[in-house]
Amino acid sequence: MTILFDSFDVSWWPYLxxxxxxxxxxxxxxxxxxxxxxxxRDDSEWILLARAIANALVAGVITRLILFPTGALTFIPVWMRLVAVAVAVVFYFGLMRNLFIGVLLGSLTLVGLTFLFGVPMT
Amino acid sequence: MISNNMTDAPSAAADEEGRSGWYWYRRGMRNLLSTPAIVLYFSYLGFGSFTYESGVDVYLSMFMTIVTWAIPSNVILIGGILSGSSLLAIFVAVALASVRMMPMVVSIVPELRGEGIATWKLIVLAHFTAITSWVFGMKELPVLPPHGRAPFFGGFAVSLAVLSVGIVALGHGVAGAVPPEIAAALFLMTPLYFILTLPSAARLLSDKLALVFGFILGPLFALVVPEMGLVLTGLVGGLGAYGIGYYWRKHA
Known part of the structure; x- marks a missing residue:
């Protein structure tokens, strides 16, 4: 039997x-x-291996969030997302090491591009 | 972000262990308005409006935020519910996407451990270990005295989660008012932030290589083997980076 989200009509079922x-x-x-x-042991080779795997996984999750997103980002063309990321990266690593401005600049670039090119958001 | 408080530090060091633990907890909490925390709030604001658009009520949205404490897991859960997937199918998908938690926890525990920390405390701290707190911890913990690390991390990670639950409720409430262009930008903030900060948390050559491999292999494997893509990214990218790093340490 397959158990679904609406299998049981009781208030606590969604929480379970x-x-x-x-x-x-x-x-x-x-x-x-x-x-x-x-x-x-804290300096074990296994810990170093775990760190490498964790870093690769996290980096993988990040690029997937940009290239294969969910929610509102799916409506925005890939190139716009990449330009927004590039602006943030170039600003942060090339011009000024300010995280807050870097992130804000990337996000504003995305908003600017969507309005500039009139991307349909539905 | 917030510098060492000159008047607090000596008096706290003179206190007994319990008091100084609370001191470190507060020191951790002071980072709730740091850039990584604020960026995470924006992501949860976006997640809150996503739950609203998906027809999930506000209490359930808050509940899933705190019991799972991982945005990708909850996005998969909601996607699964919307597509009418079975509990088993959702469980498998979330499990595959969450493998990262294991190496993340394995690698942060030595930074937290200090002198003999209780296992239940590690389990609680592990629950609040997600990408933001992991990157923050790997970067900030090594310079702290060992006995202050666990309370410092708890002060940051636990309060970050509690505050985020409130942010989800806020995002759920304002969902209709935020234009989709802004919602999209909120969703982009998290990956943007991590692209900028991950390199500074990667201390070893193997860590740095693992990031490069992960950035490249992540989307590549996602296209070739969608189901197992993330797991393979971690294994292939991580093993490769570790191998090169090992060779470098022994031969250079």
């Missing part, structure tokens, strides 16, 4: 669904991480 469908599959990795870390 969230616990089983999102909280558990996310947290089980965190618990495993605590378990593994407890067995390793």
């Amino acid at each position: 669904f969230v616990l089983l469908g999102a909280s558990l599959p996310t947290n089980m990795w965190r618990w495993l991480g605590v378990g593994f870390a407890g067995r390793l």
Whole structure:
């Protein structure tokens, strides 16, 4: 039998669904991480390997958020998203190491481009 | 962001362990208005309006924020609910997208541990470890005295989550009022922020290479093997970067 979000018409079911469908599959990795870390020495090669894997995964998540996004970003053409990212990167690493302005500038570039080219947002 | 307070530090050092823990907790909390925190609030503002557009009520949105504490997991959950997927299918998709949590926790625990921290505390802190707090922790923790690290991280990560729950409610409430162009820009803030900060948290050669490999392999594997893309990005990119870093350490 397949269990769905609307399988049970009781007020607590959506909350249990969230616990089983999102909280558990996310947290089980965190618990495993605590378990593994407890067995390793702090300067262990395994820790260095875990750091490398974590960095690669996080970087992978970031580019996916830009290239294959969800929500409102999907309506905006890829090149506009990339230009916005490029503006932030060039500003931050080339001109001025101010994170807040860098992020704000990238976001404003995106808003500017969508209005300038009249991107349909539906 | 916030410099060491000259008048607080000596008196706190003279206090017993319990008091100084609270001192470090407050020191962590002071970073709630730092740039990474503010950028995360903007992302959660965007997430809140996304839950509204998806027809998820405000209480459930707040609940999923705190019990999962990972935006990608919750976005997958909502996507799954909207497409009528089964609980099992959503569980598998979220599990695959969350593998990153394990190496993130494994690598931050040595930075937190100090002298013999209780396992339950590590489990609580691990729950509040997500990309923002991980990058922040890997960057800030190494320079702190060992006994202050766990409370400092807790002060930042736990209060960040609690505050974000409120931000989600706010985003849910103002959803209709924000034009979609602005909502899109809010969603872009998180990846923008990480692209700018990840390089400074990557100390070792293997960390830096892993970032480069991850940036390239992430979208590539997403196209070639959509289901397993993220896991493979971590394994291939991470192993490759670690291997080159290992060779460099031994032979250079």
